[in-house]
Amino acid sequence: MDISSFPLFFFFFSVVCFLQVHGQLPLPTTEQPITDHSAAIHHHQVYIVHVLKTTAKKFHLFKQRKDWYKSFLPNDTLFSGEPRLVYAYRQVITGFAAWLTQGELKAMESMDGFLLANQNFPLHHRTTYTPEFLGLDRSQGMWYETAYGQGQIIGVIDSGVKPTHPSFSGHAMPPAPTKWSGTCFWGKPICNNKLIGAEGSRRASPIDTEGHGSHCAGVASIAAGNFVDGANVHGEARGTASGIAPKAHLAVYKNAGAGDLLKSIEDAMRGHVDVLSISQGDSPDFYTSGIVKGAFAAVTKNIVTVVAAPNSGPTESSMQTDAPWMITVGAASTDRRIMTIVKLGDEREFLGESAYQPSDYDSPILPLIYLFRCFGEHLIDND
Structure with missing residues (x-):
């Protein structure tokens, strides 16, 4: 794919998106379940299972694909009555996420069509003045001439969003592009022409309880926050705050684990976003990383994926987001001082x-x- 075919806006979006990226903590060794109520399922873990595309079956309905995925499972439900199948993917990968024991997974490995499986790795976060610092002028130059990202849809995959924040106001925003086919959890008036999409994992609320998804490095407000006049911190650093693409639309996807992340990327692809912004990370291994796989699927649909650069070092090749089909930008600083x-x-x-x-x-x-x-x-x- 020729990156020169993308508007210059995408380059600036990628550079600014991660100006304040934080270092990544080491991944824990214990499994983090996708759902809160799963603690009762003591010996089961969620695994992401990859299978070969079948040429013997054609799926006219999504239910038929789900039934095929279920054929790899020992049964449909756990002893608790909870469904084994967590997610059935159709675009981001050929495969599914399901509750399995290590023994059940071992038995599945001998089945025709099985490729590989990896754990549901927990996600870790990687994290008003930046437009001025970059020399972007609101009334002339490249920022003005590209209409501040108008007409673009940015899919933000992170810890959710605080929809009532002024950065997500629909004031002076045009309607969403007609190609948009995603959903917004709250509906109008909370969802508006700025915040056109918001989804949580497994139909949970996408509200941001941590702050990272709404305000921190490279995510929703920095990527596409609307113009907010009179912004300040306890009276200091007054000015007009905005994201780098203040006229772009936002679709926010909240995640907890790697299975959720793949589902969010798939939902964003199906919703027809133009850019994916991911400030989270899952597996440190290239071959099991959901971001690496998901970004590859996205680029086949002409979706630019911008990711944070974890700086866990100090060993060589410690950056986990170096696949050539992703745009990765590391940390920087600004010249503003209080x-x-x-x-x-x-x-x-x-x-x-x-x-x-x-x-x-x-x-x-x-x-x-x-x-x-x-x-x-x-x-x-x-x-």
């Missing part, structure tokens, strides 16, 4: 940085334990 002053008892003042220092802040007097200057060459204690 300066604060520390004043010592002898009236000396030192400039520093803080999240904020309100003008009416009643600064307390605190004891100074140690003060290092010139990298420790001079040590001054509070005596």
Whole structure:
């Protein structure tokens, strides 16, 4: 696929999307189930199973595909009565996610059509001034000439969304493109011309309870937040906040595990998004990564996939999102500083940085334990 065929907007979206990417924590060794009520199923885990495309069967209905997937399972339900089949995929991979024991999985390996299976890896997060920092002008230049991403649909796969945040207001937004065929959990008026789609795993609410999906690195508000005038942090850093594509539409997908992530990518493909933004990661192994597989399926539909770059290092080749069919951008910084002053008892003042220092802040007097200057060459204690 010739990347030069994509609008320049996609490049800028990918660069800015992950300006504040955080490092990835090591993956835990214990399985994290997809559903909250699954704790009662002690010896079962969710596995993602890949099977060969069959030439002997043609599926005219999705139910027929699901029935074929079920033929690989020992039975349809667990002892608890819960269905074994969690997800049946049709575009992102040929396969399914299901509750299985290690013994049942071992037996499945001898069946005709079985390819491989991997655990439902838990997902880990990778994470107002950026347009100005990049030299984007609201009234002229590339940002203006590309209409701020108008007409594009960005699918954000993360921890959900806070739909009432002003960044997701439908103010001055055109209607969604006619090609859009996704769904929005809440309906109108919460869902609007900006937030056109929102889905949670297994029909759960896509509300963001962590903040990462709504506000943090490279996700919904930074990617496509609407213009919000008068934004500030406790009176500091006032200005107009916006995402890099403030006129683009948003479809948000909330996930917990790798099986959810594949389902979200499939839903985004079926909804006809133009860009996928993923700030989560699952398996550290290239061959079992749902992001690697899902992004490959997406690019066959001309969907650009932009992913975060986990910087777990310091070993070689520690970045897990280096497949050539994804756009990966690492961390950077901006030149904005919120300066604060520390004043010592002898009236000396030192400039520093803080999240904020309100003008009416009643600064307390605190004891100074140690003060290092010139990298420790001079040590001054509070005596």
